[in-house]
Amino acid sequence: MTxxxxxxxxxxxxxxxxxxxxxxxxxxxxxxLLGAIFTLLMVFSLSLFWIYGTDTNHANRNSIWWPERxxxxxxxxxxxxxxxxxxxxxxxxxxxSERELNAFLDRRFARPEEALDSFSERSPANPEIIGKxxxxxxxxxxxxxxxxxxxxxxxxxxxxxxDTNTGLTYQDxxxx
Numbered sequence: 306m307t308x309x310x311x312x313x314x315x316x317x318x319x320x321x322x323x324x325x326x327x328x329x330x331x332x333x334x335x336x337x338l339l340g341a342i343f344t345l346l347m348v349f350s351l352s353l354f355w356i357y358g359t360d361t362n363h364a365n366r367n368s369i370w371w372p373e374r375x376x377x378x379x380x381x382x383x384x385x386x387x388x389x390x391x392x393x394x395x396x397x398x399x400x401x402s403e404r405e406l407n408a409f410l411d412r413r414f415a416r417p418e419e420a421l422d423s424f425s426e427r428s429p430a431n432p433e434i435i436g437k438x439x440x441x442x443x444x445x446x447x448x449x450x451x452x453x454x455x456x457x458x459x460x461x462x463x464x465x466x467x468d469t470n471t472g473l474t475y476q477d478x479x480x481x
Contacts, residue, residue, distance in 0.1 A: 380409035397476040414455040427451040444475035
């Protein structure tokens with residue numbers, strides 16, 4: 306039966322030992338390996354969530370820690386920047402004057418040997434979306450919103466929605 310020196314709860318109903326010291330060494334290594342793999346997967350998943358699933362706030366473009374291709378799509382004079390990064394996209398809300406935004410767009414999206422006049426290419430916001438929130442950051446389109454849309458040389462699309470009264474700008478950039 307049971308050994309009186311051992312705790313009777315260390316045996317199952319069939320009298321087999323259930324203490325941790327009686328688990329075969331191979332099984333212990335297996336459980337440790339599974340625990341290590343699970344921990345690494347959790348750390349990796351939480352890191353991806355931190356990078357891609359959260360918004361970051363920045364006083365200006367100098368504090369953005371993203372790779373250059375995401376950072377160079379934000380105007381250098383933008384302030385009070387909120388960013389969200391996706392796998393192949395990024396979204397931003399920031400404050401900038403329309404003149405500074407036009408100067409940035411003219412430099413950034415001009416084709417080689419061609420001048421760009423972004424101010425003349427702007428269009429009013431689609432009347433169907435005025436008063437509605439757009440994009441994952443929930444920016445609300447106002448009656449004073451104008452839209453700028455450009456394609457990059459790699460096929461990525463970039464949309465800038467700018468409120469001419471407040472200077473608030475919503476940016477939706479997709480790059481490949």
